[in-house]
Amino acid sequence: MLFRDITVIDENFEVRNHCYVGVRGDKIAYLSDELPKEDFGEVYGGRDKVLLPGFVNAHCHVAMTLLRGYAEGLPLDRWLHEKVFPFEAQIQSEHFYYGAMLGIAEMLACGVTSFSEMYFSCEEIARAVAESGIKCNLAVGVTSPVPPVPFEDNLLVRHMFSLFKRWDGAKNGRIKIDTCLHAEYTTDEETVRGMARLAKEKGSITHVHLSETREEHEGCKARRGGRTPARYFADCGLLESRAHFAHGVYLEEGDRELLRAAGASVAHCPASNLKLGSGVTDVPALLKSGVNVAIGTDGAASNNNLDMLSEMRLCSLLGKGIAGDPCLLPPREVLYMATRAGALSQGREDCGLIKEGFRADLTVLDLHRPHIQPVHDVLGAVVFGAKASDVVLTMCDGRVLYKDGVYLTLGEESIMAGADRSAKEILNRIGPVRQIESISE
Numbered sequence: 001m002l003f004r005d006i007t008v009i010d011e012n013f014e015v016r017n018h019c020y021v022g023v024r025g026d027k028i029a030y031l032s033d034e035l036p037k038e039d040f041g042e043v044y045g046g047r048d049k050v051l052l053p054g055f056v057n058a059h060c061h062v063a064m065t066l067l068r069g070y071a072e073g074l075p076l077d078r079w080l081h082e083k084v085f086p087f088e089a090q091i092q093s094e095h096f097y098y099g100a101m102l103g104i105a106e107m108l109a110c111g112v113t114s115f116s117e118m119y120f121s122c123e124e125i126a127r128a129v130a131e132s133g134i135k136c137n138l139a140v141g142v143t144s145p146v147p148p149v150p151f152e153d154n155l156l157v158r159h160m161f162s163l164f165k166r167w168d169g170a171k172n173g174r175i176k177i178d179t180c181l182h183a184e185y186t187t188d189e190e191t192v193r194g195m196a197r198l199a200k201e202k203g204s205i206t207h208v209h210l211s212e213t214r215e216e217h218e219g220c221k222a223r224r225g226g227r228t229p230a231r232y233f234a235d236c237g238l239l240e241s242r243a244h245f246a247h248g249v250y251l252e253e254g255d256r257e258l259l260r261a262a263g264a265s266v267a268h269c270p271a272s273n274l275k276l277g278s279g280v281t282d283v284p285a286l287l288k289s290g291v292n293v294a295i296g297t298d299g300a301a302s303n304n305n306l307d308m309l310s311e312m313r314l315c316s317l318l319g320k321g322i323a324g325d326p327c328l329l330p331p332r333e334v335l336y337m338a339t340r341a342g343a344l345s346q347g348r349e350d351c352g353l354i355k356e357g358f359r360a361d362l363t364v365l366d367l368h369r370p371h372i373q374p375v376h377d378v379l380g381a382v383v384f385g386a387k388a389s390d391v392v393l394t395m396c397d398g399r400v401l402y403k404d405g406v407y408l409t410l411g412e413e414s415i416m417a418g419a420d421r422s423a424k425e426i427l428n429r430i431g432p433v434r435q436i437e438s439i440s441e
Contacts, residue, residue, distance in 0.1 A: 001400070002036065006046020006364075007378060009053070011355040013332045013340075015378045021051060023360040026172065026397035031356050044393070048368035050378055052335070053352050054113025054361035054396065055308040056342025059207075059246040059267035059296030061119050062128075063099030065106070066091070066423045067301035076213050076276050084301060090429040091422075093124050098418035100128035105410050106306045108134060108402040110388040111363035113395070116244065116267065116296065116346055118180055118207050120156060126167045129175055133401045133409045135361070137244075137346045138163065139180030139207040142195065144188040151194030164202065174397065176346065178244070183209040184220050184229040189236060196237035205347050206238060210245035210266075213278045217250035230255035239264060244345050246296065248286065249279040256289040265292040265345035268337070270314045272298030283319050284328050294342040295334075307388045312338050316383060331379035364393035 003021040008031070010016050022030030022040040030036050064084075071083030091099075096119075107115060114135035117125060122138050129136040140160040151157060160179070168177040179199040181187050199206045211217040211229050220229045230251065233239060239262035248266040251259075259266065268281045286293050295315055297306045312334050319329035343352030343361075351359045365386050367375055372385045394402040401409050 001042045001044055001395075001398075002030075002040035003044050003046050003051055003362075003364075004035075006044075007050040007367075008354055009050065009335065009379070009382075011353045013336050013379075019046075019051075021354065021362075023362075023395070023398045026359055026399075028354060028356055028358050028360050028362075031354065044364075046364075048366060049392070050365050050367055050382065051354065052111070052363045052365065052382065053339040053343075053354055054363050054394065055111050055338050056294060056346065056352065057107060057112050057115035057297055057306060057308055058244075058265070058294035058342040058345050059269055059298055060103070060115045060117050060306065061299030061301070062103035062107075062115065062117050062306075063091070063096045063119055063125060064299030064301040065102040065306075066095060066099040066419060066426065067299070068304055071301055076278060077215065079276060079302070086430055087426060088120070090426045091121070093121070094418075095422035095426060096121055096124035097128055098415060098422045100125040101132070101410065101415045102419040103300065103306055104128055104132045104134055105407060105412060105415055106300075107308075108132070108394050108407065108410075109391060109405075110307050110309060111365070111391040111394050112306070112308055113361035113363065114343065114346060114348065114351065116178070116207060116342075118182070118209075118246075122159070122163055126163065126170075126175060130171050131409065133174075133396055133399055135174045135346075135348070135351075135396060137176045137178050137205065137207070138167065139178040141180055141182040142191065143182045143186040144191045148188055148190065151191060154191065157194070172397065176348075177204070178207050179204045179241075180207040181238075183212075183216065184224075184232060185216055192233065192236040192238060196240065199238070199241040203241070205242045205244050205345075207244045208233070208238070208246070210248050211250040211255070212247035212273070213276075214250055228252055228255050230258050234258050234262070242347065246298075247273060247278070247281065249273055249281050251282070251286070253285075256286055256291060259286075260290040263292075265294055265341070267294050267296040267342075267345065268315060269296045269298040269303075269311075270318055271311060272302040274314075275304075276302050280318055280322060283315065284323060287333070292341050292344055293337055294345045295338045296342075308338055309382075309386055309388050309390075312383050331377075331383035334383050335379065360395055360398040362393070362395040363391060365390045366392045 340352035
């Protein structure tokens with residue numbers, strides 16, 4: 001495909017007008033303000049459109065689309081134990097598949113080309129990723145059973161090993177398997193140390209919930225001799241390999257330095273943290289410390305959508321409002337967080353930039369919309385004005401997956417029907433607590 005006469009957000013996150021971008025195979029092969037001499041096949045007209053790197057959803061529980069709106073108005077502890085865990089206990093393989101497909105469809109329509117996924121049963125999620133064409137860093141959220149068992153005998157660890165064997169590097173590298181711990185408060189020290197050893201052995205990135213709530217953060221200090229979760233994980237060897245931490249709402253100054261020194265990333269999830277009343281991550285302090293900060297939606301159960309455009313806007317506004325400084329988190333910085341920083345957090349060095357030789361993970365936004373026009377500042381229009389409905393094309397590895405409201409690899413109606421059926425079956429197993437009504441009914 002050749003994107004003709006289109007506005008581009010280039011590798012420096014600067015705006016370049018009237019550009020030509022050629023895609024061959026899975027790579028960006030041409031970028032110039034001059035028409036190429038070679039033939040790139042289909043020509044895509046770029047008038048009133050902007051070409052961005054694909055968004056990376058840096059922390060997600062994609063199959064939790066089945067719980068969208070199910071557990072409202074509860075603090076995290078009650079949200080988990082009274083609603084989420086009982087629901088999840090009844091999810092079966094087909095349900096995981098349809099929940100994942102529903103979330104992937106939503107993300108493709110929002111311009112997402114890759115996501116970092118943590119859940120407890122991932123085989124059907126991997127199948128959904130493979131069929132859809134999107135990228136994913138997939139991880140089993142390992143917890144410690146009660147009573148404790150040796151690391152290798154943990155059923156979740158065994159599941160992770162099977163995923164490594166079958167899916168790591170599959171589909172031309174679109175699927176990567178990460179090591180993972182659910183959180184400090186759901187794992188014992190033997191499990192943490194075992195995961196640290198495994199991450200070094202595999203050379204993998206470890207995905208972990210970190211300091212999401214005040215109770216979690218302070219509880220760890222009480223349990224671990226005054227050590228914060230970050231300090232505890234470092235002492236267990238987890239930061240000797242690359243780590244990818246979700247949330248980081250209650251990180252302390254020493255924690256930020258630990259993460260910077262280890263080359264760790266933090267996935268900021270503004271909407272989810274607000275909705276659960278967890279607080280707000282100090283993103284400016286993390287960036288000032290030199291920590292790579294990406295953006296994630298978390299799951300639809302705690303966010304209600306997987307819309308990276310709304311997360312970008314919220315990220316910037318929160319940083320400005322809390323600090324009382326309108327200059328913080330400008331559009332260029334936030335776009336970097338939602339694209340290149342997310343790719344780096346996944347260990348995808350050749351993704352997240354519009355640059356020759358990089359993977360063709362691309363998103364096109366139509367700026368010819370009443371809520372965006374007139375465009376005085378393209379970057380500001382994207383971060384503060386654009387909506388998910390303005391995404392008109394999503395391409396991953398040079399393959400168009402979504403174009404002008406049409407999915408090219410997914411059956412939208414069958415997915416929604418399967419997800420609706422799955423949610424009802426799960427609720428029937430739980431008991432007569434609540435029923436879901438289809439709009440069609």
